[in-house]
Amino acid sequence: MTEKGLAENLILSYFTELNNKLGVTPGYLHTDQGGEFDSTTFQNALVSQGFSLERGPLHSPQTNGVAECFNQTLLTKISCLLAQYNIPICYWNEAPMHASFLFNHLPHKFLDMRSPNDILFGKKLTIQPVFSLTKIMPFGVKVLIKKEYPASKTNTTNQAMKALTFEPYSEALRFLDTATGKIKVSQDYAQVKSETSVMLWKNPSLLPTSKNQVNVLTIPLPTLTTFNSPILQVSDTSTNQDNQMVNPAGPSE
Template identity: 30%
Template sequence: MDVCGPITPVSKGGSHFIFKIINSYSRYHFTTSISNKSNCFEAFRSFKAFVEKQTNFRIKKVVSDNGGEFFEGSFRQYLLKEGIESLLTAPHTPQQNPFVERANQTLMERVRCLLLDSKLSFDWWGEAVSTETYLLNRTPVSSLSFKTPFETIFNYAPKMNHLHPFGCPVYIHVNKASLKSKLHPRAEKGFFLGYSEGHKSFRVFNSVTNKIQITHDCLFNEESQEASTHSEEDSLCPGSTSFAPISNAFSQPSNTDHSSPLIETDPPLDIDNSMPSSSFQTAAEFDHESFDDLQESFSPEDCSTHPSQNPLLTKGLLKGWVLDDVPDKAPKDISSKLDTSNILPEG
């Protein structure tokens, strides 16, 4: 076990440190955010009660450094009372506690990636730590024959179909009892923070109420990562949706993405790059002399009888279009002459 910190800025929950415990057999991670190092004692007692109840195994040894939060005061007295052997590493020798020391670096690197990818502010690191711990326990480990720590300690494989990107926008369903009128939006915008322990639900931040809530009835927009750029104009209100002009279909994509998360625009047309831009001409702009020169540049031998092999016909085709002639003759010639057999006699 080890304490990582202090971490700045202060988390949304007012924490400065991360208290981490790793089971050396299963590589299972237990982490919690604490405000002071003195809170390690209560966190360890909660951890011990949970693990021994869930696994039917008792803790026999703990490895830690010489931090005062571990071997002084009530913590050390509690370990002696419970018969737990405390193994302390030599000063300035983290190599003697390799699992948790290396895990600290791995955890912080992944937490940093979650925050940068989601574009959330750094004070959300407490939620990112909880989510990353959840994911680490469900990640295969090579030293466990590529089994997950979760499967090693609980003897069954975890489910993965409920995983979502950290910080992705969500639309939280509003219960009918909370609706103010029939015109009230049926969903409120927010972003995803993690998974609820003990519930088959998700932890989400509601941007309308500015509160973290636990829900299972929400819609994830995994194609967009705009959690930290939400504004009041982005809320689900009438008239807030903008449409891209039609002329942008053939223009180059800009550096700034102004698309709304509520609209999925069609991809631009796939035009053959070999076709010059000057080929899009109106009838008035068409250069007949250039076309005549093009015709003269081809000999009759170059022009195959099959239209699809004729360079004159295939020169300006859009990508994806092919010419296909129909060699079969119509069953009957079409004529505009009057057919007297179709005229009814008079009387």
């Protein structure tokens, strides 16, 4: 979206897409007093489709607390993504796509370790293709892209670029050619290995769950010269009912 005037058509097209692909339709649209929602055409379109438009008072951002907090969180993520790998500000529109993709597809604690994409769409049809989290590349990381037409057999077939985000409605990724400033879409890429490797993803079995997990904690007590120092083991109640005192010297006779 290059200007605010496009917000009306994008909102209506998104509602239509939800209805066509998932059979769900929002009943209310809560906004502020922004001029992009003032047109008669937009308001008539909402009424004709059965939507109720709720608008908060002027200069009262607290009435849109959820949206304002989310926007602030998203802006913070965008700033961090651009600054981490020195992506020029002219490619600012690429960072929100990646930040929103991560937010929608990764699990959250307040959703009981489920993703917003899973909550909204479940196992039904999805608007976006089902992406594999193993293919997520860090924003701005250096990668090698296969050239489509090598100049000669002696020239290299790979070209260094920076990864940006997923191409919409595709499993291909978008890459920035720092030499020309152009965006390239490709599926043939390989991350450049470095000494400071980055964990791209975690195995789902290693993610925390909603239940509080109690791990075994071993706490060594200070060593005294007068007697053998015991070690206190604090275990989960499911394994040991009471705390046990263990003597390193072994059981006494």
